Amino acid sequence: MDKPAEMFDRAYEWSALSRFITDPQPGATLGVVSGRRRQGKTFLLDAACRAAGGFYFGATEAADAESLRRISTALTAHVRPASPFHFADWSEAVDALLALGSDRPLPVVIDEFPYLAKANPELPSIIQEALRPLRNQRTGSRTRLLLCGSALSFMGRLLSGNAPLRGRAGLEVVVRPLDHRLAAQFWGITDPHLAMKVNAIVGGTPAYRREFARGDTPAGPDDFDNWVVRTVLNPETPLFREARYLLAEEPDLRDTALYLSVLAAVADGNATRGCMASYLERKATDIAHPINVLEDAGLLRRDADAFRDNRPTYRIAEPLIGFHHAIMRPVWDQLERPGSAARVWQASRRRFVSNVLGPHFEQVCRGWALHHADPGLLGGLPARVGHGTVHDSRTRTGHEVDVAVIGIADGAKPPLLAIGEVKWNDTVGTAHIDRLRHIRGLVAQAGRYDTSGTRLFCFSGAGFNDKARAVAEAEADVQLIDLATIYGEI
Template sequence: MLAKPEDVVDRDREWGLLTEFVTDPDPAMRLGIMSGRRRHGKSYLLQALSDRVGGLYVTAVREEGRLPAIQRFSDAIATHAGLRPGTLRLTDWREVLSNALDVTARSQTPLLVILCGSAMSVMHELLSGTKPLRGRAVIDLRLGAFDYRASRAFWQIDNPLVALQVHAVLGGAPGYRPVAARPHPNDGFASWLTRTLLDPGRAVYSRTETEYLLREDPRITHHTLYYDILTAIAQGASTPTKIGAALERQRNAVTHPLGVLESTSYIQREQDILRPRHPVITLADPVIRFNQLITLPQAAIVEQGFAEEAWQVAAPTFNSKILAPHFEDLARAFTRRYAHTLLPDGLPGPVGTTEVADPAARTKHEVDVIALALGERPQAPRVRIALLGEAKATAARRGTGDLQRLERIRTLLTDQGYDTTGTTLALFSLHGFYPDLVESAAGREDLLLVDLATLYGVG
């Protein structure tokens, strides 16, 4: 395997897959597809791979006309073959690719082509149905964001709380660091935020960035409709019917746009892990979520240069509608990826959320984190439950009352026929735990306390 360059952070699995692709001695022409959201580092990774193997990397320009694009690509092939730019005068893409094949054949090396793009629908359709490339691609790599721990390391943020806050507004897209720079330890999150996502002069200004993101997919043509849908979801509409009602439209009028937004990972549908219910629709892209909840409602004063004042007004919304659900997301991510080192049975199975009825109290309990045992299927009857968790991003520490609530939920699930004999109870807290709860956890094998240090693996 080719050694990964030191400046390529994380991406070990992706680098291994790509280097296996380019070092395979098979002489036949091979094709790879890479897709991923804007600023996920696709170009950076492929440029590093190309440099490592002496390949040719060419960037497409959307606004460029057909003939200039062909000529620029032809010049790139000529230069790569040791010829002067302008040597190849071609007018058809078939001729261009044929010449690329000829250049490769003279070098006695197999032709390897990796097509890469951010327009997810376009990239996915390349291999669908009756498309000519269907069945010809060796790899179909979808490059995701860094996970929250890798993101903190990449941004070099020492304070886990600041790392969480930055991740809540930018996610794990590595391409934001060069245009936003990391928060200075002496400034804090609020000062950094007003200089970046709330500064109309910055490339990372959330209104500008959201517009770029929505333009990435050619299916998004009626921008007003899509913005309205995103705003409705941001304000709490969580089903197609509720979203349609918020827009004063029929449910079927928003079905296609919701499908587009889900395929681009700008929204997500979360299924109850225990019971078949309508999935809950939420905003998945942190920048879009921040834009719809914070920037747009305050746009008038933000664009007049009053970012600090806008943030003071919007901070409560940030804490309740962005930071709190994001902390719950990371609690589930921790359970999927890291909790196996702390759980008695090791790696859990599917992780998600659920809602548990409490007939005696005439209420329902929302469970922030639930993990089934490894091998169990979601919504199957009488499944084994590995973990029940509550994640709270409030300023208060968690105490025995939170533990008692989880114990009550575990009892209810036992009464409903679920296997809870090996269930671990987990409390996730942004600001730690009261001493009596810590003391209780020290004497119990079924109780896990996860603070920010544990969440980020630094304590």
């Protein structure tokens, strides 16, 4: 299957779908495609159906009987049988879908599958029965049935534990947001500094450029502030209310006020459960369930502390939601009034840098170390990259480590390949390097990691002074990483 020319990237996802759809082996097979909304799943699957002559059905939030009528009508239009389909139940419908692949491998896509399963919870079990190994309808078919959904909490449970479809799927694809490099290319931004600021607001969601911003991108670094005012903070654009809709679309979120407050607490810098509980003036046990639900929905992400056990921190997984809670939600009434966006943004830029851009830059640096950095530069292949706090017993203080690169353990202790400090607005000097040296010594004393080859990385969006550059040139274990390095060639 040839990937459509208008499809940006998604080469990995398209290749996986192509192999699954064109697999000539006999027997119907099941695949699952998931991912947050606006990532291009529907475009991807619809293109696959068009390329292979398959059948695509997009479910809606409706009663079970209405959904059966809709799929009957859609399948009748696709197959054009002598008499139209009128499915009495989903067993009949699934058998008819399997019959489509009787002659050749054929993709059959059911998009927004959670809507159907919500109206009829027995549907996964019905599909399980239809795909039973020795069932004639399955063995005589080469239908490649693809279930797709945006409700991450539901899709995550679809193939897990004792779920009916556990062990039935031959393909599981997660359509993720574009990373910082691909997002810059997609938005047509060649300046790394500007690309990072835009990415801190809209992340790597493709739909935010084409549909939501109608192709409006910053003309250059000097146009960034105006772009924020005319798109994200403009009540006339879809981006203005998108963060609210993302939360409302999750089926497992019922008490939205509490979930909004939890996200607001994290956006305000309260990264631990204790800090969140204090911010909300509640007990930590009271917010345990909302945190878990937000995690399952892909809106909140838990990061383990690389140096202390059982001390996880939390961050908002979707940049637009973080921007909304840090910048827009506190002054929502003002923003809804036309003409107020410029005034609000003027007063919010400092908060944007400290609460949104700075933490996002740190996360991008961790992602660069894990996915893009040359293992030779790091001193080995990273097993995981995180952050944490190193305790200094002598001064009774904790030292924050923005980037901690842990390697693959060959011996008793895993190697700590690198530790790093991230500064967006500060020019990095020798004091930052000396601080990392001190932290490396503290980690060595703790004995948890092998620090014999630990390298020191300084990340900066503002650059490095001459003394820091001189140290990096003289000492092989010191690396200075600027935005050009993080973005590569864009």
